Amino acid sequence: MDNHIILEMQSITKEFPGVKALDNVSLSVTAGEIHAICGENGAGKSTLMKVLSGVYPHGTYSGRIVFQGREVQFKDIRSSEAAGIVIIHQELALIPELSIAENIFLGNEPTRFGVINWDKVNSDTLELMARVGLREEPTTKVKDIGVGKQQLVEIAKALSKSVKLLILDEPTAALNESDSQHLLDLMAGLRSKGISCIMISHKLNEIEQIADSITIIRDGKSIETLHVKNDGVDEDRIIRGMVGRSLESRFPDHTPKIGEVFFEVRNWTVGHPAVGDRLVCKNSNFTVRRGEIVGFAGLMGAGRTELARSVFGRSYGNFKSGQIFKDGKEIQLRNVAQAIEHGLAYVTEDRKSLGLNLLDDIKATTVAANLQKITKGLVVDADQEFVVAEEYRKSLRTKTPSVNEGVAKLSGGNQQKVVLAKWMFTDPDLLILDEPTRGIDVGAKYEIYGIIQRLADQGKGVIVISSELPELLGLSDRIYTIFEGAITGEVSRDEASQESLMKLMTASRKSA
Template sequence: MADVILEMRDITKTFPGVKALQEVNLSVRRGEIHAICGENGAGKSTLMKVLSGVYPHGSYEGEIVFDGEPCRFSGIRDSEQRGIVIIHQELALCPQLSIAENIFLGNERASRGLIDWNRTNHEAGRLLDRVGLRENPVTRIADIGVGKQQLVEIAKALSKEVKLLILDEPTAALNDEDSAHLLDLLRGLRDQGITCVIISHKLNEIAAIADSTTIIRDGRTIETLDMRRDEVTEDRIISGMVGRDLEHRFPPRTPNVGEEVLRIEDWTVHSPTQRDRVVVDRANLTLRRGEIVGLAGLMGAGRTELAMSVFGRSYGVDISGRLVKDGKPIEARTVREAIRHGIAYATEDRKRYGLNLIEDIKRNISAAGIGKLARRGWVNEHEELEVAERFRSSMNIKAPSVQAVTGKLSGGNQQKVVLSKWIFTDPDVLILDEPTRGIDVGAKYEIYTIINRLAEEGKAVLVISSELPELLGLCDRIYALAEGRITGEVDRSEATQERLMQFMTQQRANHGQEQVQ
């Protein structure tokens, strides 16, 4: 039997009115990558917070045995001293401090009460080499991207002589290239004897990297799979997560496509920071009533920039081209004008731009269409409450009431609030940017059902997604974008991942636009 580094036995954690974990058992072998899967709210992050001391001993029932010894952690510092380090989904870095300062924050390299900056920067540089990050240790965190910030967090963990590294959704905000680099790094750490526990919704990544996978559902351990011995498929994992077989990942739909509602002609957008750089280059798209259209492209292709520039020019400068709505040219130079013309945009970053996380569900839903509830400058709060309750019911938002704080909801329920907000504006065109990012498979199915319903109501829906299977399973037509140009348009019946990837990787030398109807 392989050497076991961690055992969590009969862990039960209760919050007021909710039993988040119920007799959960977890066994992790030394030197393996162990994945934990489950729907949002299943208890994955709660279990890891118990392990790392975020929830101290005494606040839960059960036993933790690490490296053969029972452990009672009163806080994160206790668990870190034993070599257990957790990296949360929301990175805990100080943006105005340097990389080196962040790596050794709370663990400073000092002598006689003074920080030894030469030693700090030298050791930080060595750790950066170890994680494959080519950055100067004195560079500010604010000046590097989220992919590099994730590597800084891992370097920070390595500085604490980590034995067990816990990563909560480490690739949720990363592009494909950064995700691949991170997974390679985790393989390297495993080869060095560091045990990793990874929480992820991305089943393809789990299949590629995990040695074992534990499935948690409704606060209980369902099973642990040996990924190297068992015949483990994504469908097998999904079945364990949701408690049922998902024969079809996407709800059935019979398209009823109507007349053209929006045409984007020769749309060109320049970068606001580098005005000579063209981000969107003469793009042409059409959207029809009752149609779901996909927009595929690699990171940096210009998908979000195209969407935001169309939505009231909320991105870009020196924008040229035409918007034609219902056969007539329109001007949408501000977000308010875009909303008035029946265009809505649900951002890819719902936590930062899509929602007010400290406000309740009711106020978030009414935010974009507040004028519909106002009379002479006063909001009719009774009507606002009725609207919010209607959406809570129709969108199946799981919350005790519409007065619940939005930031306390799961990712899937937050996304339903975002969609409710924009549906309340009664748009003809709804642009959804990464609508299922960071949510589990069960919640994804619900979001797909809502998107289908919007199309059935006659709305034109544009879906931007980094997941090609999602676009293929959801959309009637798919445009591909590469380096700011539309490089292909493919009908659903003829679309494949390989064909889309060919369009998505076309170089700028190929000036023609291939379109397949």
């Protein structure tokens, strides 16, 4: 590895009205290394990368950026890319309707006599795809490939721009285990070719596996840089730096108070919304008791979300057959309004597009699923709306100057708390949480686990769908496993381990 420094960010300070997002942050990256940036949500990681890539142009922050030995002053993304710095954001910036080749060379097309040379576009695309291990036709539309492959298209696009420093913001947040591992292997391959990477991630096990050094940012300040090999860094050491204390346990202590079965789904079968003969839920049966936290484990695409959404007022797929019982009586949940009426709530895994209206403020979002509760005549009582939102802000410890703030301005963890508040306001009997802590740091996770446990202690049933097995093991009283749309097993908290769950998550019903 070449040991000279490729990037130095010196004393970077960035302020927004009323908030100092970055306070004198310094960072240096060695050529040909993978440098991780860790910190809780709202610590300033993404802001720092936006300063580096010119999203926040020179002049809007104080401090210096030195890249490849000279000071740089980027006025926009184009100028940072021209220097060889490419950022891949968590929300991928691809155009779904265009092909892989068109996305890779968009705005950068090779031309011949002023006309796009499509033969060259396609042959260059094949070459770049081979470098990232993507086997598709260059003409395939981006919307027809999975998120893991889309991530590879973004990296191929970066390679087409002769990248020297690649910044990846939460690159594996939406990926399953094998896609995540492929991406980490690819980063290691880029490192061996001398390309430096900066990686922002909440997945500490991946950071421990792949990073050469780690800079920890807390409350807008750079706290320390750890060298993984020399400093004997493990997950607990990273957490200590991130939260400023040792987390004795990642889950609050909890003694469940479990009552009777009150919710039951029998023989639930649902068809794919677009593919006629494909089933996304196959004859599924499960129960939930009062005061119980029930986990659903399965690999990406196993059908966990499809099951949850189809039970929640048939909001996914084509219902084929099945029954739902609540307190021993069969109930009909033909639409979302009926599901809410019968005491169900569903917190989606995709909070940005399905859970929140990013144009709304916090108070409007909090009351959105139960407006009749604060409506007088036909008018929403604005005072009452404020009081309700303020109560949830305090009880969930949502970090915001005011409930009049737009939800778009909040960090991921705080957005998730607003979504939870919205559904808690409907006072549900059964709360279904789909990936409740995706993209959220360890400190905020701990708080959300506490909220989930408090809801169960009020006698509610809680279903938690999560891709993180340690999370399910730490939180659930009982866990169901799903594989290819079928429930393959049911394991009590005492019997469950990562190994036993993984076996059931990758096996059809016969072994259960």
